[in-house]
Amino acid sequence: MQAYRASILHLLDDPTANAEGAVAFHEDGLLLVEDGHVVGCGDYDELAPRLGDTPVEDLSGHLITPGFVDTHIHFPQVDIIAAHGKQLLDWLEQHTFPAEAAFADPKHAADTAAFFIDELLRNGTTTALVFGSVHKVSVDALFAEAYARDMRLIAGKALMDRNAPEGLTDTVESSRADMQALIADWHGKGRLGYAVTPRFAISCSEEQLTMAGEVLTEHPGVWMQTHLSENLHEIKETARLFPDARDYLDVYDRFGLLRERSVFAHCVHLKGEAFQRLAAKGGAVAFCPTSNLFLGSGLFPLEEACSHGVKVGMGTDVGAGTTFSILHTLGEAYKVGQLRGDALDPFQALYLATLGGARALDLDDKIGNLAPGKEADFLVLDLAATPLLARRMAGAKSLENKLFALTVLGDDRMVSRTYLAGVERYRR
Known part of the structure; x- marks a missing residue:
């Protein structure tokens, strides 16, 4: 089993349809991966008893999201x-x-x-x-x-x-x-x-x-x-x-x-x-x-x-x-919405880039979020990838504000690691 400790953010549903139960965020989170699949995702304190002898990779200051x-x-x-x-x-x-x-x-x-x-x-x-x-x-x-x-x-x-x-x-x-x-x-x-x-x-x-x-x-x-x-x-x-x-x-x-x-x-x-x-x-x-x-x-x-x-x-x-960059593309999607008078919510943006995309491809039983049983395709995002981003994150007052800044300022420099089926396939 592999274990990663960091903040974790993913969507369990479309936030425009399920405002209360769509967003799953763990400030101090733990992601457990085994045989290419997610076996646990949640708060560190709740999942830590399952670790046994499994070493934990500490990725504090980073954000784990679905690919x-x-x-x-x-x-x-x-x-x-x-x-x-x-x-x-x-x-x-x-x-x-x-x-x-x-x-x-x-x-x-x-x-x-x-x-x-x-x-x-x-x-x-x-x-x-x-x-x-x-x-x-x-x-x-x-x-x-x-x-x-x-x-x-x-x-x-x-x-x-x-x-x-x-x-x-x-x-x-x-x-x-x-x-x-x-x-x-x-x-x-x-x-x-x-x-x-x-x-x-x-x-x-x-x-x-x-x-x-x-x-x-x-x-x-x-x-x-x-x-x-x-x-x-x-x-x-x-x-x-x-x-x-x-x-x-x-x-x-x-x-x-x-x-x-x-x-x-x-x-x-x-x-x-x-x-x-x-x-x-x-x-x-x-x-x-x-x-x-x-x-x-x-x-x-x-x-x-x-x-x-x-x-x-x-x-x-x-x-x-x-x-x-899907991150950069989300920033452009927001601007399109602004021109139409329909500002894109940052949680909906992340949904479209992950679980929404998986549903569009009829693959949401396999990918799209970090629910147990899903294939372990995930990212480690560096929240201080650039000086401007680090400064902006330090001043963010809410998760929504932080996520919106990521979609406007983020690009390939934010992607610290990319995992496919639990295997690291890219590291910046």
Whole structure:
């Protein structure tokens, strides 16, 4: 058994739905881990009698939290983060497609995958839902790196059989074969999962989307990820390509892609009735504030989505997103809320980054908080990582005030250690 003594903060429920019982905070806490799982989490004085001869690592001055969950990120876009451009469709043509073409090379894919996984862990992300490129080798490389670290990661090859440059399109037949092979090789291996990944409706023919729905039906338990209602020009082009569809969400629904374990990135321009349909089918939304701002896409209506029962998690959306840090992303989410007149509560922010993200991925029975029985994916955060942060923490008058400051001032420098299934995989 491993034992860690520090302040501990995690969420047991959505604080907007359960104000009294959602937040679990232990000023002098003890976390007990055994065989990769949490076996105890609570006040030190209460759990200390269970220690026996187990040595305790004293991490006083630090805060233990669950690992962060990133519900939307692009592995092949690492090298174009912070690339100057216009809005979504132009940005794809100018930056994204040329960068993704390089992932036909297995060595480039493997080198980038190693960096990508290391960067996730350095920023405290312990679970991610990831887009690969259209090339099967890109996803093989990513899964291999995650498997080597026993990381919980879900990924899929992008499906694009139209409206993409030469070398970045597949066919219905080739994409089906690639997905079947990837599912056979990786889905359920270690803590890995496969996601059927239509890039977005514009890049997929009706035949391709039909096939994607068939693969989902053939393989219960796999995920589906795509983009939805991100940009006004994208929405208009989707309507032109699918004139019989009721709206953008209906494009996916009619092909069987709106279901449990379906995660839709952005949803900036969805309205109440569409959110209701999304929630009724069990779909989830990845809220990606840094990319929505960077590409000028718009301000996601978080409060409205949640009011309709939609599951929401946080997404960094690298490379249109401008940081791997979920902490920094939460600060940007607060600013989006301010512009909409809906200030994000700091406890809800932490919920979205942990248990909310786990619920969006239908993994809350395994990850998302530090309840006994959960997989021991957790972080050790340094509350004095920078002089400014240390000064701000010293002056914080309440837990809420302290947590809010962490989400506004925090970034990768705060992450002192990252643990996957009880094993330290990163130390600053």
